Amino acid sequence: MTGQFFISLLNPAIGLLFAVTFFLMWLNRREAYIAYAASAYVATALAFLIQDMAPVLPMELQRLPANLCFLLTGALFAAAIIKRYGLPVPWREMMVAMSVSLAVFLWFLLGQPSIAARIYAISVGAGAIALMVVRALWPIEKPHLIDRVLFWVAVLAAINLTVRPIAILTLGGGFDNYDGFQQSVYWTTVQFSQAMVSVAAAISLMVAIAIDMVAELRLQAAGDTLSGLLNRRGFEAEAGAALRRCAAEEAPAALLIADFDHFKAINDTYGHAVGDAIITAFGTHVRAVGPAEMIAGRIGGEEFAILVPGASIEAGRQLAETIRSGLLAACADRIPAALRPSTCIGISVGTPGATLSQLMQQADQALYDAKRTGRDCVRTFTPTVIRIASA
Incomplete structure (x- = not known):
């Protein structure tokens, strides 16, 4: 086993660990946004497993479910953050972004093969979804530090998904095949930057959940359930x-x-x-x-x-x-x-x-x-x- 193999397991392991953690939290609180977060980390684990370890299919079709899972990760985590604030989740806009992104991806997979163009297609789609979080959170009041952290995590994710691919591909060039792609500086930055963003996002949302739980406990301790006023x-x-x-x-x-x-x-x-x-x-x-x-x-x-x-x-x-x-x-x-x-x-x-x-x-x-x-x-x-x- 090579060092690259263990690096390939980094994001699936992080994703499954956080998926289990959020699932256990959901069992206690039964809030939809926590279930979305758990599902997002299942999707990211599947995306990296398929991308790095799935058997090669004709015309590289295994890349389609891998990138679909990448987009689902962004959509589900965006839904988790937006729903946490009681805001309407822009499911339709996210589905449009995912559909357009996958359509362009398929064209550059089957019609006019280009690995670099496929990277741009998925990165722009996921970045657009991250920007929907930024747009949703921008006008609302952010009473706690963690609310501002969640906002800036969304900004960081959008930058990571859009600016980083353009910068690295412009400086380092494209790829002739997936063997070169798997060993490239670009894919290494994807694995490590995604791991860091995943950890930052998960920890931030966990802290937000903890703050919600403390506020709820305080309300229960100080509130009168019959009148809805304080005790x-x-x-x-x-x-x-x-x-x-x-x-x-x-x-x-x-x-x-x-x-x-x-x-x-x-x-x-x-x-x-x-x-x-x-x-x-x-x-x-x-x-x-x-x-x-x-x-x-x-x-x-x-x-x-x-x-x-x-x-x-x-x-x-x-x-x-x-x-x-x-x-x-x-x-x-x-x-x-x-x-x-x-x-x-x-x-x-x-x-x-x-x-x-x-x-x-x-x-x-x-x-x-x-x-x-x-x-x-x-x-x-x-x-x-x-x-x-x-x-």
């Missing part, structure tokens, strides 16, 4: 951090505390499933009408807290009235027609430096006033003025 621990953590930012910026913050009217009676009369439906509808309603900077959580059985950084008393009251008045419509298709749920909301507005505990105590007092004076209403905390009688 008490999650709310207190995020609201406390938001108030500290408000203090640093000398900005106010409005806190709303909402509580359903006669909720125990609703559960006793209609059952807990109806009570749960009201909680779910309320969470959906709050997310729909609240501003982007809002922090909302379910802090008790039927009690909710909503913090709006930077909001004035007027903005807080307007949001509270929108939430209160829209509750019945939000619940309409989820509960019995005879049931008319309502809520009371207490509001407090803190000046810079106010703590979450202080705001919650004040909003609780306003909520108590709302319940005491008729329910289905909004009340704002008003500090008690202590008058000192003159002597």
Whole structure:
């Protein structure tokens, strides 16, 4: 066995190793983009195995499935990255690029044989697919370093697939036969550059998957599954951090505390499933009408807290009235027609430096006033003025 034989096994081994790794990840998460990644590495392993080790067929037809697998590798990995961001995968455009690339490849395989032209045909097709990833990721927000890394891996792949073949073939010339091709500097650069890009792409996507898993675990730890809002621990953590930012910026913050009217009676009369439906509808309603900077959580059985950084008393009251008045419509298709749920909301507005505990105590007092004076209403905390009688 020669050193070239072991080099030929490099990319198939890397491909199969990463295919198994992504498959195991998919078994745990069942996300389509992870399955695409696993399939991409199966395709790249097959491509190199066929290219380097498959028996020679008449008219070198074994090159067709090898290069089809190369193109499938690019398409499947592009789909994995794009799908990870929830973007539509351009399957039609990728199929067009693959079809054109293979048609040109076949012409230069069967009609007018040229190894160099076949290299260009496949490289340009795969490079076009890599550029589709660049185009898809270019306009979106990239909140983590790994998002930027994935973007630049796609850029690197596009450059590797388009610029490298042109540069090396221009400087080194073409090939008369596949024996010269297999021993050429060009094919050696393909094997090593593809190995490096494959490793970089796989590691980057694995880190992205790990970040997604951590974010999901954090959401599960801080979230309330019934309402879709934060739970008490999650709310207190995020609201406390938001108030500290408000203090640093000398900005106010409005806190709303909402509580359903006669909720125990609703559960006793209609059952807990109806009570749960009201909680779910309320969470959906709050997310729909609240501003982007809002922090909302379910802090008790039927009690909710909503913090709006930077909001004035007027903005807080307007949001509270929108939430209160829209509750019945939000619940309409989820509960019995005879049931008319309502809520009371207490509001407090803190000046810079106010703590979450202080705001919650004040909003609780306003909520108590709302319940005491008729329910289905909004009340704002008003500090008690202590008058000192003159002597």
